[in-house]
Amino acid sequence: MFRTHNCGELRLQDAGKEVTLSGWVQAGRDFGGLTFVDLRDRYGITQVVFDSDDDAPLAERARKLGREWVIQVTGAVRERTNKNPNRPTGDVEILARELTVLNKSKVPPFTIEDESDGGDDLRMRYRYLDLRRGPLQKNIIFRSKLALAVRAYLGDQDFVEVETPNLIKSTPEGARDFVVPSRLNEGQFYALPQSPQTFKQLLMVAGYDRYFQIVKCFRDEDLRADRQPEFTQIDCEMAFVTQEDVLNTFEGLTRHVFRELKGTELGEFPRMQYDEALRRYGSDKPDLRFGMELTELNELAQGKGFKVFDEAELVVGIRVPGKADLSRKQLDALTDWVKRPQIGAKGLIYVKFNEDGSVKSSVDKFFDADALQAWGAAAGAEKGDLMLVLSGDDEKTRKQLGSLRLHVAAEYDMIPAGSFKPLWVVDFPLLEWDEEAGRFHAMHHPFTSPKREEVDRMLNGDHETMKSLKADAYDLVINGAEIGGGSVRIYDRGLQEKNFQLLGFTPEEAEEQFGFLMGAFEYGAPPHAGIAFGFDRLCAVMNGQSSIRDFIAFPKNNQGRDVMIDAPARIDAQQLSDLNLRVTTAEKRE
Ligand code: ASP
Secondary structure (H helix, E strand, O other): OOOOOOOOOOOHHHOOOEEEEEEEEEEEEEEOOEEEEEEEEOOEEEEEEEEOOOOHHHHHHHHOOOOOOEEEEEEEEEEOOOOOOOOOOOOEEEEEEEEEEEEOOOOOOOOOOOOOOOOHHHHHHOHHHHOOOHHHHHHHHHHHHHHHHHHHHHHHOOOEEOOOOOOEOOOOOOOEOOEEEOOOOOOOEEEOOOOOHHHHHHHHHOOOOEEEEEEEEEOEOOOOOOOOOEEEEEEEEEEOOOHHHHHHHHHHHHHHHHHHHHOOOOOOOOEEEHHHHHHHHOOOOOOOOOOOOOEEOHHHHOOOOOHHHHOOOEEEEEEEOOOOOOOHHHHHHHHHHHHOOOOOOOOOEEEEEOOOOOEEEOOOOOOOHHHHHHHHHHHOOOOOOEEEEEEEOHHHHHHHHHHHHHHHHHHOOOOOOOOOOEEEEEOOEOEEEEOOOOEEEEOOOOOEOEOHHHHHHHHHOOHHHHHHOEEOEEEEEEOOEEEEEEEEEOOOHHHHHHHHHHOOOOHHHHHHHHHHHHHHOOOOOOOEEEEEEEHHHHHHHHOOOOOHHHHOOOOOOOOOOEOOOOEOOOOOHHHHHHOOOOOHHHHHHO
8 A cells, every 4th residue: 555645634633643655755854863854745745754763774764865756654643843834734744664765756857846946948848847836736636626517517507518520621710720631531631620610510400409518629820928729618509599598508607617616706797798898998808807998088189289189080098096106217118018019009198197186297288287187087087096098090099008908907916816807798790801801701700690680781781781790799708818709600501601702702612611511501400509618718717827828737838839748740751651741841951
């Protein structure tokens, strides 16, 4: 028997028991005749003590133990004289009687403690060591519990978990496909699913009524900060439902998992139309944990001789509570921040509503105190507040100010820790006009239905009509992060054909790529709708963290590489020839 207990469970009431523990040596300390070892496993850390007065040879062996050696210790539990209140096992220690080294370890490349001294790259290369650390273990175990809670909840609601294939044909979720060459079908390729979208719709045609799957999705995107080329969704689809039914079901799921795993009651989720979210927050995923809503200032700020404002489509500001005391340097830093190419604003205007009642702005030349006070009144500013104002093209400027709003809140610690603000964003546009490409893009994906009352307009309307069509599409946002998105689907061949046509597919292309789905619509497809949650992101948001990587056991780095196993990698000539492939870039290099 390797152990009678784990390293996290012994308490004062176990004093006197003879126990055996197995685990890793986290740290050792020598104090004259006493050698202390912190023994760690996934359950916790228990202090083991070797006393040379009791057993000198044993204590000598203990002194030679290295970090991360795997050992087995047998001894009696006793009360510690010097208790550690920060550890659940901190009241006791094991007085060792036997020691077995189960395996030695090289000196690890970084310290395996809650705070590690290892850099990102090093920890990624030795991910199996990093995964031993408490914070990561906590994340991975949280993830497992969340998956189990999701399965239990959806199972209780009659959802059927169905696995869909990974070797498929392109699913248009807006990214590039990862492809896999087929050996048996020369010159042909599978695509890895960007999501199981078409399969879950086919399951509705097949009558499964309520489907879910916790499933890997693959998208070959340029990796922005918090993206992974393979990530996990809680993917769902339901038949004979309206948007309302889907929102209620998944609001129920979200409330359930927050209650079960966080002990948090989320209450009813507010809803906001897409247009309103952009207008009030400059974002389709507003963070509602703090205020600073956008205030339009056109009427107050235009026609006063300030050309920048007069020529702008929109003048818009936010009130930053209590920040009239920002220094010149801090304001300059904010100006530089909005001028970065990622944001793209030309400049930033500020107004300080000082505690003494005076007003100071960067546009004092054009606006007197009364005029500036009127802006303040429009935004609800009080003494001590700051206003930040941008101007320009309507949509762009709102988004820029929306980004600045988030930046300021984070920079100046204005986001209450530990709070959760969920929100349904609804009524997304169906299509997005791409001026450069001269074609529409699907705002969600090509299978999204226009609102029922819009179907006629879609089938018969002109180009301008298409731009204004609204979809039964919805996103769940929590704390400004997009947690999930879905839509009511088209289930009629004619409407689906029309949508493909608007998206620039010729009838032949649509048939070639999605003939299987449109064909299925001709065999009694029920009305259906669905949603998918980003599982990795849900884990991170529930724990108040921003990096999904910390919730994935073996993630990729920013270049899409797994530096631990060193993938992607070349394959040998025989494998290439079996697959009928020739790598031209490699030839050039050789
Ligand atoms: N397949 C969609 C996505 O991955 C979700 C859905 O519409 O159900 O975003």
